[in-house]
Amino acid sequence: MSQKDVEIILMRQLASYLAMPIFLVDPDGNLLFYNEPAEILLGHRYDETGEMPVEDWSTFFTPMEEDGSPLSQEDLPLVIAFQKRRAAHRAFWIRGLDGIFRRLEVTAFPLTGQGGKHLGAVAIFWEEEHPL
């Protein structure tokens, strides 16, 4: 594992103690860490997958608008946060690998370190379950 910035280490440590699903990505969108509550959303354990490139983790679920139409990747709050370096908030649906439709409310914000260094972004999820 490459050496991580202290902000990333602290964010990861904090996430591991929190009950909300949390994703942490690097400046390129590669998944650095997800906590235990997020494992349920992804359908994978972090211990099994480790860090993942954006091309891999983005295929684990299918994001949809409220009307069921596909939600493009660039409209996802986490993608906005790491690409545009601003906070974003949105509700949308996903269908996970387990086939369950879930309505998620997501808040994502960029992680900026000292000297304005772009470290990545964090997404926090709130879930409502709607098995269809």
Next chain:
Amino acid sequence: MPQRDLEIILMQRLANYLPIPVLLVGPSGNLLFYNAPAEALLGRRYEESGMISMKEWVTILPAIDEKGLPLPPEDRPLTIALQKRRAAHRTYWIRGFDGVYKKIEVTAFPLEGLAGRHLGAVAIFWETGSASDPPGDLRKA
């Protein structure tokens, strides 16, 4: 100082490293901490303000919406995160302790510990403008 939960300590430590304003409140809305960038935004050092109640901080840090109308406390993202235990995001104006009006974008989220412990809420701010005069309709009042 009362003993704090580990999650609060970690959040405070993380906030100390971030160059963006971060404010942390406890489960009842008492202001627990804000970092150095938030001190610049709010116009007062944390050591000077200390732990103040929610009733106090919503009064001494008035919020104004984009039209210049007072923003009720229950519509502020931090209050929503705290009371409804969900994330909230909004752009509005505040008048800091220094009397300067600042346009801010705020993302707030609750801090939920394991075993359903409600630990408080966090607000992260992005300043998008400032003015010595109040915005919008409030100026005309």
